[in-house]
Amino acid sequence: MSLLSVENVSVSYGKVEAVRGVSLSVEAGRVATVIGPNGAGKTTLLTAVMGLLPYKGRILYDGMDLSKLDVEARVERGLCLVPEKRELFSEMSVSDNLILGAYSRRDRNNVARDLDAVYDRFPRLRERRSQLAGTLSGGERQMLALGRALMTKPRLLMLDEPSLGLAPLIVREIFHVIGSLRDLGVSLLLVEQNARAALETADFGYVLETGELASAGPSKDLIHDPRLIATYLGEH
């Protein structure tokens, strides 16, 4: 059974329909990606799944209709979004940011252990744990956003443009970490403009164009699709 299934979902900003009748699913333990150009509605879709925007259609998570749950209740059930703007607590320390990631968890006894695990995954964060989040570099901020999301103990982690604005070397590091999250049993929904890196990480891909699904398929097929190569991927 799919962990997340989005069924015929539309999202509007006033009269403008940014997402139209999109259906997609994320299987448990798998990585799915949504690629597409700027303004295709990728961020809007994630924001709606998280509950920050009203939508039409149906979104099922673990077989449960999400429409009655607010953002906080979705977080309690293991849904987590790392937004494009990261939304860190910039005037608070790195360690406070991470500790707050575990705010809604019931298993308080495991929090210290998980904090250690996040520091092991991102040694840079351990070095800077007492520094204010606002003083971190772009790459470190993304690591903190990812670390904070992991502290929520997500079952489905949604990442919006994790590579945006980062140096190529850091992008590689971030994607390496994203790939390794699979081992934790976390399912991922990844939204990216960096289509090649996203498809190389994901099992399944969706292409969104002007609010509608243009194509979908296993990543290894999409990566060889001549039309996608021409528009998004370029020659390797």
Place this chain on the structure above:
Amino acid sequence: MTLEIAAILGIDGVANGAIYILVAIGLVLIFTVTRVIFVPFGDIAAFTALTLAALENRQVPGTISLVIALAVIAALIEVVSLVRRGDLHAVPRALLFYLGLPLLVVALVRFGIGFELPMAARIALAILLVLPIAPLLDRIIFRPIADASVLLLLIVSVSLHFALSGLGLLFFGPEGVRTQPLTEAAFDVAGILISGQTILIVVTSVIFSIGLYLFFDYTLTGKALHATAVNRTGARLMGIRPARSGAIAYILGSLMAGTSGVLIAPVNTIFYDSGFLLGLKAFVGAIIGGLVGYPSTALGALFVGLLESFASFQSSALKEVIVFSLLIPILIWRSLASTHSEEDIEE
């Protein structure tokens, strides 16, 4: 002005300032978490004093009717909104918080009136009875417009103050009250008499400031409140409910306002509308501190207290004018000195 007079004015000013610190920090706490400049805050302080005076005379304080009325309205609103959303299993919990707890406090106070209580117990009951007012008002008035602009929230907040002082007149009547002194002790320090009351005020203010610092730095709830103030969306994404943070901020703030009411009532005659000036002066202090940090707010409030004390020596009639005129140069200075970050503009 001799040195001795300056010292006396200084001590007086510090005591005033310490009161303003309590109210100003509460104001900043509520503002940063909810973006509401809670103008009726001074009213909460005045209502505490009036409640305490009624308890001393073993009368039923008007606060009881006020709390019951607010609790019933808030519970109705909450239940209707839950039923509309189809969230029926949350109804008992909502009834407990919005109706059960306030009524429990009311029952406790009502029961307490029957006995000759010691002063500490009376004070505790008075503060306890006032605590639900601000969170209930938040639920009734501010929660439905939580996403409105700061200006709109401020306008609503000002009108709420006028509504509350009207209710104050209705529930407490027009008579002023003065409560029993908290302590008769006085100390002679280098020829200057310092009253125990003054020392009590300053010590209480220091204890609250330190307590708040510890709360924000060492508890998860405190950090969650801070996080809500820093970034609401970020907080929601971590499962922190802004509405809950707001309620905690209102309760904590009311605790501070209530305490300040208890501290000033023995030395000032308090009327149903006395809270306004207190709140406004604390607000000036908070503005001087930039409405953000707690240490800067405390310094701002202390400055207002000292200024008021020295101004009243120069010209008692003009002391309010001097304190409030201070706002103009300070706002000009702040608007010139503050740099707008990119994030501020985005919002």
